[in-house]
Amino acid sequence: MKLVLAVVQDDDSGELIERLVKNKYSATKLASTGGFLKEGNTTLMVGVDAEKVKDVIDIIKEVCRSRKQTFTTPIPPTGSASVFIPYPIDVMVGGATIFVLDVDHFEKV
Amino acid sequence: MKLVLAVVQDDDSGELIERLVKNKYSATKLASTGGFLKEGNTTLMVGVDAEKVKDVIDIIKEVCRSRKQTFTTPIPPTGSASVFIPYPIDVMVGGATIFVLDVDHFEKV
Amino acid sequence: MKLVLAVVQDDDSGELIERLVKNKYSATKLASTGGFLKEGNTTLMVGVDAEKVKDVIDIIKEVCRSRKQTFTTPIPPTGSASVFIPYPIDVMVGGATIFVLDVDHFEKV
Ligand SMILES: Nc1ncnc2c1ncn2[C@@H]1O[C@@H]2COP(=O)(O)O[C@H]3[C@@H](O)[C@H](n4cnc5c(N)ncnc54)O[C@@H]3COP(=O)(O)O[C@H]2[C@H]1O
Numbered sequence: 001m002k003l004v005l006a007v008v009q010d011d012d013s014g015e016l017i018e019r020l021v022k023n024k025y026s027a028t029k030l031a032s033t034g035g036f037l038k039e040g041n042t043t044l045m046v047g048v049d050a051e052k053v054k055d056v057i058d059i060i061k062e063v064c065r066s067r068k069q070t071f072t073t074p075i076p077p078t079g080s081a082s083v084f085i086p087y088p089i090d091v092m093v094g095g096a097t098i099f100v101l102d103v104d105h106f107e108k109v
Numbered sequence: 110m111k112l113v114l115a116v117v118q119d120d121d122s123g124e125l126i127e128r129l130v131k132n133k134y135s136a137t138k139l140a141s142t143g144g145f146l147k148e149g150n151t152t153l154m155v156g157v158d159a160e161k162v163k164d165v166i167d168i169i170k171e172v173c174r175s176r177k178q179t180f181t182t183p184i185p186p187t188g189s190a191s192v193f194i195p196y197p198i199d200v201m202v203g204g205a206t207i208f209v210l211d212v213d214h215f216e217k218v
Numbered sequence: 219m220k221l222v223l224a225v226v227q228d229d230d231s232g233e234l235i236e237r238l239v240k241n242k243y244s245a246t247k248l249a250s251t252g253g254f255l256k257e258g259n260t261t262l263m264v265g266v267d268a269e270k271v272k273d274v275i276d277i278i279k280e281v282c283r284s285r286k287q288t289f290t291t292p293i294p295p296t297g298s299a300s301v302f303i304p305y306p307i308d309v310m311v312g313g314a315t316i317f318v319l320d321v322d323h324f325e326k327v
């Protein structure tokens with residue numbers, strides 16, 4: 001038995017939990033905060049048989065992989081134009097930090 | 110030193126902590142959420158000497174063992190009767206998921 | 219890779235996180251509650267290379283070491299005096315409970 005602890009972005013945690021549950025994995029969600037950015041994030045605890053660890057990490061990768069997302073931010077009008085011009089900017093989102101711990105003993109009562 | 114992580118129902122966590130404290134164990138409580146039912150539950154962290162792990166698990170079993178509880182739900186009146194009839198239904202409550210992790214190094218400062 | 223779990227007082231957690239971040243460590247903060255005093259405290263998760271564990275524990279010691287703090291509590295006036303007399307009392311604050319766990323596998327995605 002291994003315990004997978006994954007720190008993921010709040011925006012990805014809902015979809016990640018759905019995918020894990022759909023694949024018959026159990027998970028427990030803990031609300032957490034990043035030390036550097038001080039933003040809320042999610043720490044997920046997934047207890048799983050050792051041979052399934054790779055599968056769980058693959059699911060985390062598919063949902064949480066750092067990716068570029070394009071946000072259109074309105075650029076304030078310049079000169080006489082009174083219309084906001086949408087302007088695309090790229091921001092890196094997602095990402096997951098994964099720790100796998102060995103479990104000495106597992107029991108459900 | 111071992112670290113016992115137990116995911117238990119919110120309703121059982123108060124009594125469980127009291128029983129652990131009465132038996133001179135220290136515990137730290139983390140609010141958590143179940144991945145499947147999306148209901149609040151409690152993740153308890155108990156650092157304890159290796160030879161006491163079995164005792165801690167026995168206390169968890171006594172307080173949190175899955176058990177049938179009978180709830181009386183009012184059945185809406187039928188026909189001309191205008192009185193709600195209490196009707197007993199059995200629901201499984203309790204339960205605990207327990208992970209025991211090995212602790213490399215323990216220190217209080 | 220090791221995972222340092224440190225249960226510290228809420229009042230010390232802000233400064234502790236700043237010191238860790240300044241020393242290029244990453245940390246994740248979990249809100250927690252003490253089993254005995256039922257007061258809020260902070261559980262900090264710091265994943266770090268094995269040879270840096272001692273440095274992280276030294277930083278925790280410097281910020282969180284149990285120490286005497288003098289509080290002046292107003293003593294109600296006695297007799298005809300109508301002025302509160304400040305009276306110093308010593309209280310032990312701080313302290314940290316530290317668990318170091320071995321990490322089987324670490325990955326960022
Ligand atoms: N070794 C570890 N142990 C425990 N938790 C860990 C960890 N590595 C990452 N995390 C958790 O994952 C979140 C995202 O980390 P990431 O490395 O992708 O992205 C990080 C990283 O790129 C950067 N960063 C973090 N600490 C830094 C530092 N001391 N100096 C410079 N940049 C830092 O800021 C981003 C946000 O960090 P934040 O702390 O808010 O949030 C972190 C933290 O909650």
Ligand SMILES: Nc1ncnc2c1ncn2[C@@H]1O[C@@H]2COP(=O)(O)O[C@H]3[C@@H](O)[C@H](n4cnc5c(N)ncnc54)O[C@@H]3COP(=O)(O)O[C@H]2[C@H]1O
Nearest residue numbers: 021024025026027028045046047116143144145146204206
């Ligand atoms: N291996 C593990 N790793 C991490 N956390 C674990 C875990 N096993 C259990 N837990 C935690 O314990 C709670 C109760 O689990 P239990 O197995 O008694 O009771 C579970 C189980 O009977 C069922 N269940 C959970 N996941 C399922 C799934 N993928 N498919 C079908 N049923 C599921 O629903 C009940 C409530 O689950 P929920 O997720 O809301 O809440 C779970 C979860 O927070």
Ligand SMILES: Nc1ncnc2c1ncn2[C@@H]1O[C@@H]2COP(=O)(O)O[C@H]3[C@@H](O)[C@H](n4cnc5c(N)ncnc54)O[C@@H]3COP(=O)(O)O[C@H]2[C@H]1O
Nearest residue numbers: 130133134135136137154155156225252253254255313315
């Ligand atoms: N082995 C362990 N496993 C998991 N978490 C641990 C732990 N040892 C300490 N902690 C966490 O650290 C907090 C401070 O513990 P400390 O030992 O400094 O200070 C403790 C200790 O001096 C005393 N205490 C704790 N449990 C006791 C008990 N069963 N009987 C008598 N005194 C107790 O009360 C203070 C506050 O305890 P509280 O539970 O509110 O808060 C605890 C708890 O959240």
